[in-house]
Amino acid sequence: MxxxxxxxxxxxxxxxxxxxxxxxxxxxxxxxxxxxxxxxxxxxxxxxxxxPRRLKAADPDLGQHLLDGQLALAGHADPTPLTTSVMRVLNLTGGPLREGYVDR
Incomplete structure (x- = not known):
């Protein structure tokens, strides 16, 4: 680019x-x-x-948790905080999509 x-x-x-x-x-x-x-x-x-400021502006608490999760994954190979934060986001819209998904 x-x-x-x-x-x-x-x-x-x-x-x-x-x-x-x-x-x-x-x-x-x-x-x-x-x-x-x-x-x-x-x-x-x-x-x-x-x-990151954009994330925090949209939802300060959740944005910070997502950023902290990303840092934990990148810095310590620990996916747990990011996974927890992503589940919080998905739960705001009805949870993760499982029905209808086919792994081919």
Whole structure:
């Protein structure tokens, strides 16, 4: 993905407006090939920080639990906190879908 700083600022603004952050997700985890002055890395860090803030803004308690779960999985290979948080999210919408699922 090749983006200018103005393209990234536009993507940030659009993500706030549409409440979708596809470009930010891609950019936050991308590999930078050239960044002579460090500005690209600063924008990547901003993209990474914006995504957790979005979760917390939607639901502070649940957002924090999801983030803590992700850190526990990434840092300690412990899936339990993330699994518990995901189940909380699924239970808000009727629980996990099991009926009708066929593993082929």
């Amino acid at each position: 090749v983006l200018s700083r103005s393209d990234l600022r536009t993507a940030f603004a659009e993500s706030r407006t549409t409440r979708r952050a596809t470009a930010l997700f891609l950019f936050a985890d991308s590999i930078v090939l050239h960044d002579a002055d460090g500005r690209v890395e600063a924008l990547r860090q901003e993209a990474r920080a914006w995504l």
